[in-house]
């Protein structure tokens with residue numbers, strides 16, 4: 001692979017299985033199966049899906065918390081499995097840091113909130129003097145909207161709101177030579193009124209600090225707000241992926257359609273279905289062939305139980321893994337709206 | 342028109358937390374009514390006093406919280422004056438409460454069936470046959486296979502645990518169900534499905550509901566009326582549709598500017614700058630004035646009363662005309 005034309009990060013056939021019930025058991029949970037994704041420079045890619053669909057597992061694989069069961073991850077064209085030296089691994093961790101969901105659990109109550117930023121600076125930028133570290137830390141706090149930064153350095157977590165704590169998480173992620181931030185549901189535990197500020201912050205950081213984001217969420221509306229591209233996960237597989245606006249305007253996978261219908265939209269006319277569906281996403285233990293969505297799918301045909309659908313290109317740069325979904329490629333634009341369901 | 346007495350009438354209710362720094366007034370002079378079978382939504386950011394208000398209504402407050410003023414009438418009887426013994430007769434049987442986190446409210450070492458049995462027996466003697474029938478009935482009502490009566494909470498998904506909580510709240514067909522952010526811990530699909538279920542049950546059983554959430558968009562299609570709470574006070578109340586179509590209070594407008602949409606043109610949202618005040622020292626005048634984009638000089642000193650708009654009550658000087 002040519003490092004110059006390669007995307008910032010790419011996965012090929014990425015797979016992670018967990019053995020259930022100890023070493024003697026042979027029941028295998030398929031958390032992530034055969035995932036190909038790519039994230040470009042200064043790009044925000046949203047990974048969307050219900051809980052249990054494998055989103056965090058993908059983030060942890062990319063962060064090297066887990067080893068893949070199969071497949072490979074490439075950073076600037078270089079396979080992670082080839083990064084053997086400690087210094088190379090440390091540099092990678094600095095370039096691809098992670099932000100977590102829980103703003104209350106992720107900061108230790110006994111340290112000042114600048115502790116993590118200062119530690120990251122020491123680790124990843126050892127040339128900085130102590131005074132310089134304090135200065136950079138204050139600047140980082142300012143860049144995530146904690147102003148004046150120097151006032152926030154000495155605060156303790158209990159003095160900060162949930163939204164402010166999550167901003168500290170962003171500052172920490174920016175303290176190394178950051179290129180890609182893995183943001184695992186960074187706003188889902190915050191108030192709605194606070195979320196939007198953090199989504200705006202992601203857009204600003206992408207522009208001004210020139211970083212990319214893998215933004216993980218179950219909320220497709222917030223994904224639309226910040227992301228250039230969407231990847232929809234279902235039960236460990238990619239169900240659909242493409243440019244955000246194209247996926248929203250022409251959702252091809254029935255699961256994407258379900259996700260869209262779940263978003264509360266006060267601007268839409270009232271339409272309450274007569275009965276509610278209580279189906280849950282499956283835990284994927286020893287799956288056989290077939291589409292993993294078929295039990296919940298209103299359009300399932302016989303083939304869906306027999307053959308696992310592969311991602312097909314159905315519109316420009318837009319793929320979906322569904323036997324029933326129709327292709328719009330070669331269809332004149334005017335007719336597309338009518339044919340895509 | 343037949344005028345029926347409201348199921349719930351709250352009048353001038355104030356609640357204080359007694360702390361060593363002084364009294365924190367978390368609920369300040371709240372009045373509201375809920376009619377039979379009505380769905381009232383209460384929205385506001387964290388820390389605005391929503392849970393405290395619900396706990397006060399349900400008479401579940403414990404020290405350091407105390408009711409400082411006001412009354413809570415449930416079916417015409419003043420709950421504030423009732424003692425524990427009297428309360429035991431109405432609580433759970435006539436009204437019930439669903440908490441934010443089933444993980445905290447359910448007992449982790451008891452099966453769902455055993456917890457339902459406890460809840461039933463605490464209120465009336467019943468044969469084990471009867472208990473089983475009723476337990477199976479409420480589990481089916483909320484869409485859980487009665488097989489899960491034998492399950493422990495950790496064996497259920499988040500969505501199923503919340504459903505189990507609702508099943509528990511419905512064992513006696515109460516007239517009022519009080520719900521404190523019952524869907525907040527769920528993902529969007531599970532949340533939607535639970536909301537639909539709650540609405541369906543409400544239609545079928547006919548209970549009135551008071552439903553609290555920080556996410557205004559969530560109740561848009563579900564509540565009949567909406568009350569917006571800020572810093573311990575209700576600042577706007579009206580029919581849900583009219584509040585959404587024409588929000589009046591600058592705080593309500595800010596909340597409306599907080600959630601992205603999946604339809605229509607993509608627009609930049611700003612949310613609401615700053616955060617709710619420390620209720621130990623709430624701002625003088627209008628409590629929202631430090632964050633308000635429309636603030637006027639009088640807002641800093643003069644507390645706005647409720648102004649009557651055609652479809653709404655709104656507590657903001659902009660409507661003094």
Ligand SMILES: Nc1ncnc2c1ncn2[C@@H]1O[C@H](COP(=O)(O)OP(=O)(O)O)[C@@H](O)[C@H]1O
Nearest residue numbers: 018029031050051052053054055056057058283
């Ligand atoms: N360390 C682990 N051991 C066993 N199973 C796991 C582990 N981590 C995740 N899983 C399982 O893998 C699936 C995907 O989980 P996860 O990646 O956390 O999903 P999401 O982040 O989309 O909610 C789930 O069924 C989960 O129970």
Ligand SMILES: Nc1ncnc2c1ncn2[C@@H]1O[C@H](COP(=O)(O)OP(=O)(O)O)[C@@H](O)[C@H]1O
Nearest residue numbers: 358365367386387388389390391392393394620
């Ligand atoms: N145990 C307590 N001691 C002192 N103050 C409290 C306590 N619990 C809550 N409060 C105060 O009451 C306010 C309202 O809290 P709460 O009712 O939980 O709000 P909400 O449910 O809207 O998030 C908080 O801002 C806090 O100041």
Ligand code: SF4
Nearest residue numbers: 627630633640657658
């Ligand atoms: S009273 Fe004044 S400060 Fe308060 S919301 Fe209205 S305009 Fe804003």
Ligand SMILES: [Mg+2]
Nearest residue numbers: 052055056057
């Ligand atoms: Mg996750």
Ligand SMILES: [Mg+2]
Nearest residue numbers: 391392393521
């Ligand atoms: Mg609360």
